[in-house]
Amino acid sequence: xxxxxxxxxxxxxxRDIRKRSENICQxxxxxxYVVQPIVDVSPPKWHLGHTTWFFETFxxxxxxxxxxxxxxxxxxxxxxxxxxxxxxxxxTDRGNLSRPSVSDIYRYRxxxxxxxxxxxxxxxxxxxxxxxxxxxLNHEQQHQELLITDIKYILGHxxxxxxxxxxxxxxxxxxxxxxxxxxxxGIYEIGFEGLGFCFDNExxxxxxxxxxxxxxxxxxxxxxxxxxxxxGGYSDxxxxxxxxxxxxxxxxxxxxxYWHKIDGKWMCYTLGGLEEVDPDGELxxxxxxEASAYASWKGMRLPxxxxxxxxxxxxxxxxxxxxxxxxxxxxxxxxxEAGAVGEYNGKFMVNQMVLRGASVATPSGHSRDTYRNFxxxxxxxxFTGIRLAK
Numbered sequence: 001x002x003x004x005x006x007x008x009x010x011x012x013x014x015r016d017i018r019k020r021s022e023n024i025c026q027x028x029x030x031x032x033y034v035v036q037p038i039v040d041v042s043p044p045k046w047h048l049g050h051t052t053w054f055f056e057t058f059x060x061x062x063x064x065x066x067x068x069x070x071x072x073x074x075x076x077x078x079x080x081x082x083x084x085x086x087x088x089x090x091x092t093d094r095g096n097l098s099r100p101s102v103s104d105i106y107r108y109r110x111x112x113x114x115x116x117x118x119x120x121x122x123x124x125x126x127x128x129x130x131x132x133x134x135x136x137l138n139h140e141q142q143h144q145e146l147l148i149t150d151i152k153y154i155l156g157h158x159x160x161x162x163x164x165x166x167x168x169x170x171x172x173x174x175x176x177x178x179x180x181x182x183x184x185x186g187i188y189e190i191g192f193e194g195l196g197f198c199f200d201n202e203x204x205x206x207x208x209x210x211x212x213x214x215x216x217x218x219x220x221x222x223x224x225x226x227x228x229x230x231x232g233g234y235s236d237x238x239x240x241x242x243x244x245x246x247x248x249x250x251x252x253x254x255x256x257x258y259w260h261k262i263d264g265k266w267m268c269y270t271l272g273g274l275e276e277v278d279p280d281g282e283l284x285x286x287x288x289x290e291a292s293a294y295a296s297w298k299g300m301r302l303p304x305x306x307x308x309x310x311x312x313x314x315x316x317x318x319x320x321x322x323x324x325x326x327x328x329x330x331x332x333x334x335x336x337e338a339g340a341v342g343e344y345n346g347k348f349m350v351n352q353m354v355l356r357g358a359s360v361a362t363p364s365g366h367s368r369d370t371y372r373n374f375x376x377x378x379x380x381x382x383f384t385g386i387r388l389a390k
Contacts, residue, residue: 010133011120017137018113020363021048022106024147027165033102036095037157040379041150046078046094049105051140052112053078057085058132058340060112064119070111071100084340134197135341141363148271148361153381156258156269164271174221174282180214180390181314188310191331192370201345202370204333208306213389215303217315219322220294220386223279225286226266228294229255239296244289247378257285257380282319283385288353288377291323291386301325303389305354305372312369318362320385321355321373328352328374352376359383 025033025044033045042050053074060067077097079088089097100108119125120133155162191205192198234254237245247253255261258269259277266277286294295301303311305326328349336342352374358367361383375382 008121010125011117014116014120014133014137015113017140017363018109021051021140021144021147022109024144024151028151030102032151032154034095034098035154036092037154038381039092040381041153042091042094042146043097044147044151044154045102045105046097047143047147047150048109049074049100050078050080051143052105052109054136054139055116056112059129059136060115060119063129064115064122064124067115067119070108074100074108082340082343084343132341135344138197138199138366141366144363145359145361145366149382152258152269152271155271161269161274163273166272174218174280176218176316179217181217181311182214183210183212183307183311185209185211188306190306190309190370192368198368198370199345199372200337201330201334201349201372204331206332208310210307210310213303213307215307215311215315215389216387218387219282219320220388221279222277222281222283225256225283225294225386226277226279228297231297233293233297236297239293241289241292241377243377244293247287247289253290256283256290284320284383285380286323286384286386287380288323288375290380291384292325294386295388298388300388300390303387305356307389308356308387309369312356315387317357317369318367319360319383320357321359321382322357322385322387324354324356326354328354328372348374355382355384 025048028044034043036043036046056067056070057075057079061069075085076087077089077100079085080091081088151164155164187207187209189205189207192202193205233239234248240248255266256268260267260269260274267274268277269275291302302323302325305324308322308324330346330349334346336346337344353376355373355375356369356371358371359382373382
């Protein structure tokens with residue numbers, strides 16, 4: 001009886017999270033599953049296979065003696081970046097995988113889900129595996145957000161601008177009156193502490209000293225960013241980092257991602273199709289270079305991740321991943337786990353900037369104010385936005 005009270009909720013949670021990944025892909029046509037327009041966007045079918053491979057590789061194979069691998073080749077196909085696990089298809093070639101087919105991958109998911117259910121209800125499941133299971137579930141939720149952002153990039157770069165879901169409306173508007181929240185210099189604590197899940201890069205909780213600072217109570221809107229564009233922000237080197245200015249010139253950038261000037265109007269591709277840019281909508285799909293340049297144009301700056309976390313209880317967050325002015329580095333006392341799991345975060349702590357918060361694509365229950373997202377400064381296919389500080 002005791003085993004059922006522990007295991008059955010795990011089975012339900014596992015099935016619910018796994019089903020959501022498939023629900024995200026339900027509106028797609030078969031052809032949509034295979035496309036990889038750029039290296040940072042993986043085909044939807046690869047996400048479905050990779051998240052399944054995670055449970056097979058890290059939980060079933062080492063812990064379930066009766067488990068038989070679904071296909072020996074899948075370790076090569078669906079390993080993402082784990083050097084410990086062995087060779088893999090290089091990231092740029094994921095879109096070349098016409099095989100395994102989409103139907104093969106759904107069979108793979110069904111097979112592993114069935115075996116995971118058997119495992120979670122067996123005596124082989126024990127407390128020592130709980131942390132790894134929780135990591136696997138949160139890993140799948142990360143890929144659910146990536147699925148949404150990657151699907152948007154795939155469809156948003158189709159010249160027909162196909163609709164992902166007709167019922168999706170772009171209703172993310174800012175109605176809060178803008179003001180600066182003031183915080184006094186002093187010692188603040190940041191980092192995860194307490195019960196529940198967190199990634200290793202959120203540990204350990206520690207003290208930081210912050211000078212007086214102000215931070216906006218709301219995100220930058222499309223209207224505000226349009227003022228930057230129309231004032232020549234993309235053609236004035238004074239506002240840009242050197243690397244950012246090179247990026248602007250090399251790519252001839254003049255607007256956020258998915259914006260198109262059509263018949264004198266700024267239009268934007270959304271998951272509900274092509275729509276006119278809503279001036280009161282919260283700005284989305286800008287990279288660190290653009291965020292920093294806009295802040296400079298305003299005579300302000302981006303917050304550090306320490307400032308953001310200290311101030312986060314005092315403003316609404318969660319609609320956009322918010323760029324900070326902090327490099328992605330380990331917290332004091334950070335330790336990489338042994339084996340392949342240790343490759344999850346630690347080896348990426350170089351040449352990346354931290355984003356805080358969450359976005360409209362983040363699964364429910366997967367956000368917290370200590371979460372540290374991170375990307376290279378030129379990337380903007382995620383649902384990213386700007387919050388100003390000074």
